[in-house]
Amino acid sequence: MPATLLSPHDYAMLASDIKRWARELGFADAGITGTALGEDELHLKRWLDAGHHGEMEYMARHGDKRSRPAELEPGTVRVITVRMDYVPPGTRNAWHVLEDPEAGYVARYALGRDYHKLMRNRLQKLAERIHAAIGDFGYRAFVDSAPVLEKALARNAGLGWIGKHTVLINRRAGSYFFLGELYTDLPLPVDEPASAHCGSCRRCIDICPTQAIVAPYKLDARRCISYLTIELRGSIPEELREPIGNRIFGCDDCQLICPWNKFAQEATEPDFAPRHRLDGAKLVELFGWTEQEFLQRTEGMAIRRTGYEGWLRNIAVALGNAPHTQEVREALLARAEHPSALVREHVAWALARHPA
């Protein structure tokens, strides 16, 4: 039946079918919300005004499109949000890697295949199933690819609440999951927003190695290790290098300490399995990768985002924080004349911490 002829009862049936189809396609959950994001728009504006987004200019671009779905995709009246768990079974214990200063820590979401394409393909399949059931309808799929306030939309759709560390938490699944959205013109019934359950806890604020959570629900990205090791293109501020420890791509501390992650669910998607033993490989070994090896081994992975220069910059910092051994010093010396000034500067900093 064409979408224009559907009754409220048909839409209610369709909403429940959509959630079932989403689960059949590998999503852990799906929820539906409207497009009103007034409070969150204000929160975003204050965050931008404070300059907490650092060099992430794309956060400020697009005006109000980020908080007004119908301005981004005309005709949108509902957003179907989905989540997918990402920590694969058998991944090396995160705390053990963080406590091993000779190993490099990679954020758990980035150990396997890049999620963007995979999630978008699944959202596309979800749209095709809706189309097969009701005919033509308006939609557009997003996975971190456009100005979308995804956490606020997911909260409104009942998938979780935004914790004091600004990550979405689900009562039954913790916070290790990706989000995706299908903007649509179908007037589906909406779900209840999720309630918040941080209470008086502040463990994420206290554990943050660089004190990037400057107040509950307020993250200064310029201090956040995820930003410093992935988004920042230039030099890492010296005072933040030591607290970075052995984290070479992203950071999970605020999630690892969160009590709700005792409910975290394992990924069912085999593509998220760690590649190249990146769930705890030795820093010296990773620092030895040539540019060609880096490009080849990180093909189709989120880790590519930092680029080879950024990769060497980050590992140089971690090696500067590693225990002093001849092997570490030699690995750094081998890169001391690297053509990139950025790499040379970070290697020089690290070498100064490993005198001969």
Ligand code: SF4
């Ligand atoms: S660690 Fe505590 S305060 Fe932080 S997000 Fe988790 S429950 Fe909330």
